Amino acid sequence: MSHHCRLLMLFTIFxxxxxxxxxxxxxxxxxxxxxxxxxxxxxxxxxxIDLDKELSNAGNTTNLGEAVQVxxxxxxxxxxxxxxxxFTFQVRQAEDYPVDLYxxxxxxxxxxxxxxxxxxxxxxxxxxxSQITSDFRMGFGSFVDKVVMPYVSTVPAKLAEPCxxxxxxxxxxxxxxxxxxxxxxxxxxxxxxxSGNLDAPEGGMDALMQVTxxxxxxxxxxxxxxxxxxxxxxxxxxxxxGKLGGIVKPNDGNCYTTALDNTYTMSSELDYPSISQxxxxxxxxxxxxxxxxxxxxFSVYQAITSKVEVVDTAPEDVLxxxxxxxxxxxxxxxxxxxxxxxxxxxxxxDVTVTGNTCPDSRTSSFTIRPVGFSEELQVNIEYLxxxxxxGSGIPNSPDCSKGAGTLECGACxxxxxxxxxxxxxxxxDPTLEDSDNLCKAGNSTIICSGRxxxxxxxxVCFPRPNPEEVVKGTFCECDNFSCDRHRGQLCGGxxxxxxxxxxxxxxSKCQCKAGWSGPSCACSTTTDTCIAANGETxxxxxxxxxxxxxxxxxxxxSGAKCEECRACPGxxxxxxxxxxxxAFGTGLTREQCDKCPYKVIPVTGDLQIPNGSERCLVPDxxxxxxxxxxxxxxxxxxxxxVLAEKSCPEPINPLVVIIPIVIGIILIGLxxxxxxxxxxxxxxxxxxxQFEKDRANAKWEMGExxxxxxxxxxxxxxxxxx
Numbered sequence: 001m002s003h004h005c006r007l008l009m010l011f012t013i014f015x016x017x018x019x020x021x022x023x024x025x026x027x028x029x030x031x032x033x034x035x036x037x038x039x040x041x042x043x044x045x046x047x048x049i050d051l052d053k054e055l056s057n058a059g060n061t062t063n064l065g066e067a068v069q070v071x072x073x074x075x076x077x078x079x080x081x082x083x084x085x086x087f088t089f090q091v092r093q094a095e096d097y098p099v100d101l102y103x104x105x106x107x108x109x110x111x112x113x114x115x116x117x118x119x120x121x122x123x124x125x126x127x128x129x130s131q132i133t134s135d136f137r138m139g140f141g142s143f144v145d146k147v148v149m150p151y152v153s154t155v156p157a158k159l160a161e162p163c164x165x166x167x168x169x170x171x172x173x174x175x176x177x178x179x180x181x182x183x184x185x186x187x188x189x190x191x192x193x194x195s196g197n198l199d200a201p202e203g204g205m206d207a208l209m210q211v212t213x214x215x216x217x218x219x220x221x222x223x224x225x226x227x228x229x230x231x232x233x234x235x236x237x238x239x240x241x242g243k244l245g246g247i248v249k250p251n252d253g254n255c256y257t258t259a260l261d262n263t264y265t266m267s268s269e270l271d272y273p274s275i276s277q278x279x280x281x282x283x284x285x286x287x288x289x290x291x292x293x294x295x296x297x298f299s300v301y302q303a304i305t306s307k308v309e310v311v312d313t314a315p316e317d318v319l320x321x322x323x324x325x326x327x328x329x330x331x332x333x334x335x336x337x338x339x340x341x342x343x344x345x346x347x348x349x350d351v352t353v354t355g356n357t358c359p360d361s362r363t364s365s366f367t368i369r370p371v372g373f374s375e376e377l378q379v380n381i382e383y384l385x386x387x388x389x390x391g392s393g394i395p396n397s398p399d400c401s402k403g404a405g406t407l408e409c410g411a412c413x414x415x416x417x418x419x420x421x422x423x424x425x426x427x428x429d430p431t432l433e434d435s436d437n438l439c440k441a442g443n444s445t446i447i448c449s450g451r452x453x454x455x456x457x458x459x460v461c462f463p464r465p466n467p468e469e470v471v472k473g474t475f476c477e478c479d480n481f482s483c484d485r486h487r488g489q490l491c492g493g494x495x496x497x498x499x500x501x502x503x504x505x506x507x508s509k510c511q512c513k514a515g516w517s518g519p520s521c522a523c524s525t526t527t528d529t530c531i532a533a534n535g536e537t538x539x540x541x542x543x544x545x546x547x548x549x550x551x552x553x554x555x556x557x558s559g560a561k562c563e564e565c566r567a568c569p570g571x572x573x574x575x576x577x578x579x580x581x582x583a584f585g586t587g588l589t590r591e592q593c594d595k596c597p598y599k600v601i602p603v604t605g606d607l608q609i610p611n612g613s614e615r616c617l618v619p620d621x622x623x624x625x626x627x628x629x630x631x632x633x634x635x636x637x638x639x640x641x642v643l644a645e646k647s648c649p650e651p652i653n654p655l656v657v658i659i660p661i662v663i664g665i666i667l668i669g670l671x672x673x674x675x676x677x678x679x680x681x682x683x684x685x686x687x688x689x690q691f692e693k694d695r696a697n698a699k700w701e702m703g704e705x706x707x708x709x710x711x712x713x714x715x716x717x718x719x720x721x722x
Contacts, residue, residue, distance in 0.1 A: 030465075039410075043078075043384045045085035045355075050074040050380075055346060057095040066223050067094035070370065074378040079318075079355035081385065086353075089377055091308050091338075091370050092346040098135035098224035100178050104207050106232035107142040109163050109196045114231060119189050126182035132343070138185045139178040139218060143207035144169045145197045145237070146267050148245040152197045162196030169195045171267025172207040174257055178219035204236040206251075208289070209273045210264050212281045214255035217262065220285070222374055229290045242271030253281055283311070288372040308347055309337045314366040317357045318381065323350040358385035425456040441475040441506065452476035477506045484510060484520035497521030518546060532561040539563045571630055572616030575640060579628045580620050583642045587621060598630075602644040624648035 032040050051074035057067050071090040079085065107115065129136045145151040152169040153162060162169055176188040211218055211228055220226055239251065251273040256266040273281075282289060314320045323331050325348040326338035338347040351368065362383045369376030393408030400412035404423035407413075414423035425435065439447045439454035448459035451471050461476040469481040478501030483491050491497035491510035497520075500511045512521035523546030530537050530544035538549035541557040551562040558564050578596035580587035587593075609615055610631040619625045628642035 041387055045080045045083045047075055047077045047085055047087050050076055055092045067097050069094045070375045070377055076380040078382045078384055081355050081358055084352050084354040087351055089349045089351050093341055093343050095343045096133050099133050100137050100220055100224045101227045102139040104141045104211055104230050106202050107194050108144055109194050110233055112194045137178040137180045140176040140188055141174045143172045143203050144195045145203035146171055148268050166195050167193040169197055171203055172210050172264035174217055174262035201235045201237045202232055204232055205238055205272045209278055210257045212285050212287050214257045217257045217259045226287045228287055237272045239272055239274035247271050286374045306341050307339045309371045312368045315364055319354040321352040358383055420455050448476045478508050483508050486520040486522035492521040532563050576618040579640050579642050598638040598640050600640045603641050604644050607643055
């Protein structure tokens with residue numbers, strides 16, 4: 001039995017001869033009934049509530065403190081793939097519900113003033129929380145950072161006392177496990193000392209992870225609301241920062257804080273956790289964190305209890321959808337949150353679950369729970385992927401080819417060596433080896449064209465829901481219902497044609513009756529609608545196809561009957577000479593005019609244009625023009641109607657022509673003169689700049705004329721001084 005049919009879950013049973021006609025066993029219920037199936041099975045999705053305790057407050061149960069906040073507590077769904085089922089899930093914020101509140105505080109030097117403030121409010125906080133619940137416990141933990149460089153100084157003196165009056169640094173300490181003795185909480189805080197580190201970010205992520213996963217060391221109770229108040233004045237280190245100190249081993253999310261020493265022992269060996277890792281751990285352990293609280297924790301707790309949000313752990317192949325019904329009673333599809341609640345209020349969620357596949361295990365489970373609640377709804381799933389009748393068949397049934405198979409759910413499950421609907425085919429028959437290929441047309445890979453089953457090498461075509469529709473052919477490739485249609489009717493209707501199987505193409509096509517043609521037998525073969533006024537089909541310039549003219553592409557004729565010719569001389573041009581000579585006595589000679597066979601009637605006033613005619617405006621030989629129209633009769637005779645007066649243009653005033661021409665000549669001359677003057681100016685400017693450049697580059701020196709003779713000479717007495 002195919003996996004596809006198991007997904008649909010529609011199987012015929014007991015109707016043993018149902019498949020003799022080739023009908024598919026897996027189908028919709030109306031089709032199965034139409035094909036004569038008398039019995040079938042179609043299981044639907046459903047659910048059963050296995051555990052359904054009533055909602056109650058902490059003080060209203062047999063075991064004090066064990067309130068019931070979700071209803072129901074366990075449910076079993078029977079899911080048919082693709083078919084959703086819906087149930088209602090209720091949540092109540094129980095009154096007097098136990099609360100475990102754990103403080104995690106940064107005890108670096110910068111938090112010294114905050115530690116002083118906490119010592120003052122410890123008793124006040126316990127008193128305020130006692131107004132909400134009678135079962136309240138408090139605990140305290142502190143952190144600094146990993147005791148390796150560069151987070152803290154590893155100088156021996158600094159390790160012992162990182163700052164004046166400070167204690168040695170550490171990763172995380174569980175200073176006080178959860179206890180109902182609030183005085184012990186105050187004593188523990190009063191004894192604490194701050195410490196010191198080097199960098200600004202702190203090791204708060206390490207502390208939060210240990211507080212979350214160390215259930216025994218911290219003292220978390222199963223049936224209590226878990227709150228963690230995280231107080232710091234700086235940012236935090238996260239996954240990957242440990243490499244700065246040579247710590248490469250990822251945080252594994254396990255507890256390394258024991259109840260004996262209450263110290264995180266793997267602080268210097270494991271990296272910081274990631275934010276997503278810490279988020280997952282808090283979600284799994286129902287921890288509600290409160291970060292950087294500077295105001296009253298009492299109001300913060302009230303804000304937390306005023307909201308309910310549900311989450312689930314459904315597998316990927318299961319779709320879970322929510323519709324919230326909050327205190328106002330309004331349905332909110334796609335919403336998983338209700339707000340504005342007070343303790344004792346009850347809200348509901350309509351949960352719709354849809355299975356999309358059939359897993360091999362046929363069973364699975366997941367949980368639905370409100371965020372921060374320890375209680376949850378256990379959802380068990382049983383997938384309806386098999387028929388009830390399976391497993392109770394008749395072995396070696398005579399209805400399966402004389403014992404060749406097991407009759408199960410009305411179908412034969414063949415023994416080894418046999419196949420076919422009734423196990424009538426034997427794998428020992430050499431003629432039927434690879435029989436599926438005998439049921440494929442040509443190069444097709446589809447057996448029996450997808451419209452039949454292969455039985456011992458032959459195609460058995462599936463019947464149609466409509467008994468008048470028939471699938472046929474060697475490979476079920478033809479039918480009598482998929483031919484072209486005209487006006488919604490197969491092959492244009494019974495009067496036009498019928499749908500038959502074309503053996504050559506192995507396709508269904510219309511076989512038209514006399515007088516019709518075309519793929520859908522929509523075209524009439526008569527030419528009566530194509531006869532032109534001259535009695536010829538399409539005026540002799542086209543072909544009548546499907547009762548309409550298709551004009552020749554190489555001709556100039558067009559129109560419904562190819563009678564219009566825009567490139568041919570029209571009736572206006574053909575008759576203008578006769579109109580001019582008969583109406584105005586110009587143009588043709590008298591002998592030529594007498595040969596015009598048409599009657600010309602002068603008209604004064606408006607010229608009416610007869611149907612099928614046109615208005616003709618033509619020029620004459622005198623430069624004027626006249627207007628006429630015509631009326632054509634069935635015997636191809638014309639009567640021409642012409643306006644009695646010609647339309648002649650007014651004489652042109654010569655000044656209107658001469659003055660613009662003269663003005664244009666003058667303007668052109670001025671423009672040429674201005675252009676010439678501009679060119680001369682640009683040339684002179686260029687020459688002047690060159691002159692100035694040459695003058696600036698010239699170098700002048702003093703010299704004496706070589707032929708100049710001075711007017712005085714100097715002679716020295718050779719005897720002077722002797």
